[in-house]
Amino acid sequence: MPVEDEREPVGLMAPEDYARSRAAFWGGAAVLFTDAEGKVLVLDPAYRPGTLLLPGGGVDQRERPSAAAVREVAEELGLPIGVRRLLAVDWVSMGNPEFGTVYGLPGETISIWDGGVLEESDIARICLPEDEISSFHFLPPAQAVPQMFPIEGRRMLGALRARIDRAGPAVLEDGEAVGGGPALQRQNVIPRIAVGYQQIAWHPGSEPAADLPVKQAWVWAFDPLGRVVVLVDPRDGHCVLPGGTVEAEDDGPTAAALREAAEEADLHLRDATYLGYLHDPDGAVYGPGTGPNARARYIARITSLGPAPQDVATGITYGRLLVSPMQASELLGLGRAGSEQAEYAARTAAARWGIPLSPPQAAVEIPRTGMVAGQL
Structure with a gap:
């Protein structure tokens, strides 16, 4: 019988040396x-x-x-x-x-x-x-x-x-x-808990009473695939929808939402449609002494996204993401009421414009240089 060759192949480590390494x-x-x-x-x-x-x-x-x-x-x-x-x-x-x-x-x-x-x-x-x-x-x-x-x-x-x-x-x-890492990691997103928003009532499809002032207007801005834009605040990693405070010079809440979207994100929209409102009964969410108010919500379709601007109100440049509406709700920290609002926004956009319902998927980071309609 041939003798077993116990020599180590040239260039290989002995088993005990390999194990220690x-x-x-x-x-x-x-x-x-x-x-x-x-x-x-x-x-x-x-x-x-x-x-x-x-x-x-x-x-x-x-x-x-x-x-x-x-x-x-x-x-x-x-x-x-x-x-x-x-x-x-x-x-x-x-x-x-x-x-x-x-x-x-x-x-x-x-x-x-x-x-x-x-x-x-x-x-x-x-x-x-x-x-x-x-x-x-x-x-x-x-x-x-x-x-x-x-x-x-x-x-x-x-x-x-x-x-x-x-x-x-x-x-x-x-x-x-x-x-x-993926977009949420690169943008250092920290999912927020929107204090107070879980407790205030969401009124889909209803207009606020005439004596209830609309203090803020925000928009669910849809791309053709059913995703929506959320903005990432670089100061704390929190996400918000495009929109903000209704100013005296605005021609109503719709104009305020479109103006804020352009100022914050160079986000240009069309077919803005009223969705509903949140009823803030004591003004605690907006600030002490505000009193009862409404916060309007809209849906709209994206025309284009220009280069990321410096927001005129805050001086910061927001990060911009495309996510499904349900993921937006999770990032915004609106709780179960936010999930209901996100689903209502998606289904309304689908019924009105034929936009598909977007499943949860990897977030897309919008380039700082922007995106034109053909890229959306």
Whole structure:
């Protein structure tokens, strides 16, 4: 019998040397939950008081990350809820100073899973382990981030953007998107919670009473594919619809909405059509002392988008995105009432102009140089 050749092929490493050369990592898994308003569930761990984090923990040996996520939710929240889809994967380098001091950390690969929206009945069933979790909170993303380790705040935002964007899992390294990431990541979008808007009534197709002044006018501006324009404020990453305050020199709310769209985004529209109004009964949303007022909503079709201008009112240049109406509602933080408004806007545009109903899809970043009708 021929003698087995035990020599190593030229240029290849010995097995033990190859094994030592490979990076070794721990595994972690976390879960992103929100409530009906879009607030994020964060925990205050007893072992790290005052620094919030998402539900989750380490992946045990021979355990899959998705199973670890389910187990951690059961242990930390007492909820038997399965994860839905992978939102983000973050590669954390060994010794990352933002991660905190963890003995023996060789680096970690953390997966963030979508736990969906928790209903009030789910929230009422949350049971915390006394020796591990001190409390839980539902916070707007912008309020949660400063109370988390920086890397964990970026990771949470990356997962939340991926959930809204539907463009697939975010790929992160030390909490930062690889290659800049998709549009929501590049624009540093922070989904907002529009304080007060979840409680004021939406009146589709109705005109406000004659004694109810219209203080603001905003527009759902549609492209031929059924997507709408949202503007990203670079100061805080929050999104708004085109529109704004009705000024004394405006020829009514429709003119105000068209003027604001042009000033803020060089957005030119046609066929502006009244959609309905929000009734602000005490003026608290607009400002103290305002009194009862209405906020008009319109739909319109995009003619063109010019170069991104500097807004004459604020001096800033907004980022501009095309998203489906339902994604716009999520980014605007209008809660369930906003979802109803977005669906009504889409169906009205479909019935009036034959514009298709746009499914949620990857957000499109409008170039700073603008887009003409043939590009829309």
